[in-house]
Amino acid sequence: MSIECSAVVAAPRSEVFEWFARPGAFARLAPPWQPVSLLDEADSLADGRAVLGLPARLRWVAQHEAGEYDPPQRFVDRITTDGLASAPVAAVLSWRHTHEFEEVDPAHTRIVDRVRTWVPAAMLRPMFTYRYRQLEADLAAHARAADHGLGAITVAVTGASGLVGSALTAFLTSGGHTVIRLVRREPHEPGERRWDPADPAADLLDGVDAVIHLAGVPIAGRFTDEHKKAVAESRITPTRKLAELSARAGVAVFVSASAIGYYGYDRGDETLTEQASRGTGFLADVVADWEDAAAAAACATTRAVSVRTGIVQSPRGGTLRLLRPLFGAGLGGRIGSGRQWMSWIGIDDLVDIYHRTLWDVRLQGPINAVTPHPVRNTEYTDTLGRVMGRPTVLVVPKFGPAVLLGRSGARELATASQRVVPDRLGAAGHEFRDPDLDSALRHVLGRTAESAADG
Template identity: 70%
Template sequence: MGIDCSGVVEASRDEVFGWFGRPGAFRRLAPPWQPVEVESEAESLADGRAVLRLPGGLRWVARHESEAYDPPRRFVDRIAVDGAASAPIGKLLPWRHIHEFEVVDDRHTRVIDRVDTPIPAAALRSMFDYRYRQLADDLAAHARAAASGFGPATIAVTGASGLVGSALTAFLTTGGHTVIRLVRHTPTTVDERQWDPHNPAAGLLDGVDAVVHLAGASIAGRFTAEHKHVIAESRIGPTRALAECAAAAGVSSFVSASAIGYYGADRGDEILDETASRGEGFLADTVAAWEAAGDTSGVRVVLVRTGIVQSPRGGTLRLLRPLFAAGLGGRLGAGRQWQPWIGIDDLVDIYHRALWDTDLCGPVNAVAPQPVRNSEYARTLARVLHRPALLPVPKFGPALILGGEGVEELALASQRVVPAGLTAAGHRFRDEDLESALRHVLGRTRDNR
């Protein structure tokens, strides 16, 4: 039982082994479709301990074996019992994972995984397929940045615990960068600094090379006057204050989240690149003011106009996946509205490029090259999950949650947005088509899955 598998990545063995030893590696390799969350990572591959949170309050503790540690050839971890929450899994499920690294040539390494466990290989294959692709794509992205002269940097990040922030910070730290998490609570770790969104401290960004600003209240919800005030208030003022702080500190780059809501709720079939005019409506007005707040002199500013992020850990896919898996999914209304989407790891790459590509400036459409209509999105998700998509969702369904204005601005929004700026820069997307993106994040890359 168990599994014995391997994959080849384009990097030297020292580079690959070094990647595994940096903070963030465990998080980058954790499959997003599994109901687990990384609680802590091992501080050392030699004798550290990593912990996963499982449903029902259970814990999976992976303890590294010092006697098997042989850098850069091998490290080993096994399941352990450390407290009551880890006892049920630790005592009942044998698991010993041998990670080996073989030189193929100067620029290629074979990563080998051997797991001794009663879990059959068929149940583990999709996880390791995901891990090999994540590793290869992340290493390639870091190599492209290094080839452009982007060396280790200190990067301050707001919203680091969110869907995008957690993925981005893990990616950056595995690339050898130092991440400073700007938090509102009293710092609990050495990589945190307390941040007052409306009045940042004068020394907040001391020693920081660049800022990535992701913080902002969730847009989801009924568009009441109070909710709209919270959306705007959490973005415009804090962005202006942080941008001014960044300028005063002399950081090289200020990269701020933005949204395709800038283009308005319904632009028909008009192709919208970064030069397209601003649309109408609450979100268009808010995004325009949000972007203007980040425009500060003396600092290169990149505004990441983000599409619909695809990850089962959050956003619309987290809501839709269980419905479609139960065979209850379908198009929304007539299904003709355009949905500009972006895979979570492609979005991470875009933020990364905004840090190292000094030619990028101003608004950048963070969407995949192939937007789809809602009906096509529904058919594709259903096909990936091997379910029908026969039940159209009437407009009044989401209106019960979002209200009339929220439905028009979110659920029924139609924006045919394209990444013209990234295309012109020769940017390489991990997933240009929706089906490959969904298959990757949902662990459905094999035909029998």
């Protein structure tokens, strides 16, 4: 059996082929709904080898075929065996993937994927629909940045292994930028530097053009005194130290993660722009101090930005990772009355916002990283159920989240209501990949209309 899929993207063939050859390309194209993790990326499309992690500790080893490598027209990979963990997969699964690139005209390229396998085409078409959409949007984002004067730069990133960090670093490296991962352990891979959050080395940022600071203890969890202390301590002092070092090093921009928790846990139906007042509660206090710490980077040579992030939509982490199996089993439902506002952002739109902070000098201080269309919990529930094709008739009582998060944790996380809008991004003319919830969920869950039609 075999399958053939194709799409035309608005970029020259040489540029498209180069994108595929860079680190991070595979990660950008891997569908987030599949239970696959990238363990080792191929270092060459000519004869490199990629290793993928599968459930039950199995491995998929993809070997590129040197004899079929013909840049910028074609490269080929096939499944092979390398160790016991990969033997069962290679024994039962046939797979040979030919990637071809045809020049439509100097500004457009047709990508043709031919896969020889017994895996049904209906299972593969959603993957290719996702891949083509990711590729086209990523290339467009990089082209837009280049039009505004952003060349290849070196970006230091903390929290690079997290949900946002892994997506962002793959986006940056596949776009031709150099990423230096700041890690707290001893470095053991190229491109890593040891970072002491309490006392960063004076030369930590040597040769760095921009810093993106994402590290911090996850906010989600039971709001015990110990947890709240860890959340605050992992953010405020480390952010201030790194911001001050960024200013001394003269990096062009220091970008820190932040959160819409700044606005408090319940602002009713008030529309919250970046000019809205600070709210009340633990998260509001922490975020205010966190942003004050990030502002220490601001000086004549360094622009400081705090990215107030909403509820990130990705099945690889966060809220959607928790909800997906529940909704898939038909156990999804609204929380309480369902009238609380949810301000959300797709993972790739969040990546685009961080990318924009690197080149758009109009962005400084706090910016709301949410889509223009916040929804009530009831609408979110109905939309996710519709996308997954499952009923959403159950109701989660308000006391339910308190069992897991504690009373204050449930109030500030699970039942929080914040109607936040991206006013500064709107003024800058920013365009979102998925401004509406239905399209965002369909993209990251592999349930687009194109996939359904092809299947």
